[in-house]
Amino acid sequence: MVLVNPGEEILAAHINAKLDADGSNIKATANFIPETGSSYDLGLTGTRWKDLFLSGNANVTGNITTGASLFLGVVSSDPGSPSEGEMWYNSTDKQFKGYNGTSTVIIG
Numbered sequence: 001m002v003l004v005n006p007g008e009e010i011l012a013a014h015i016n017a018k019l020d021a022d023g024s025n026i027k028a029t030a031n032f033i034p035e036t037g038s039s040y041d042l043g044l045t046g047t048r049w050k051d052l053f054l055s056g057n058a059n060v061t062g063n064i065t066t067g068a069s070l071f072l073g074v075v076s077s078d079p080g081s082p083s084e085g086e087m088w089y090n091s092t093d094k095q096f097k098g099y100n101g102t103s104t105v106i107i108g
Contacts, residue, residue, distance in 0.1 A: 016028065016029045016030030017029055017030075038061075073088065073089075074088075074089045074091050075088050075089070075090060075091065076090070076091050076092050077090065077092060078090055078097060078104055079099075082099035082104065083099065084099060084100065084101035085098070085099070085101075086098065086099050087099075087107065095107075096108055
């Protein structure tokens with residue numbers, strides 16, 4: 001069953017989700033998958049999501065743009081084939097490192 005306010009359009013015929021009793025949260029009861037890959041956005045430039053909480057890996061096949069700090073993961077050894085601009089913390093060497101397009105450099 002799908003309930004909407006008058007004048008609102010529903011684009012999906014079937015949604016696997018539950019609405020909290022107070023209407024403050026929608027909880028997915030199945031995967032949320034676009035019909036066609038790389039075709040739809042989540043949010044807009046002027047209408048953005050506030051926070052994103054993930055558990056597990058985030059797989060991004062494009063650029064990540066941030067207006068604040070960006071935390072990058074910890075690795076025990078330097079990547080074998082880094083790309084220009086990549087940065088990481090090597091927990092074995094206890095050093096922040098990055099790849100400048102030619103070589104791996106220590107940062108800071």
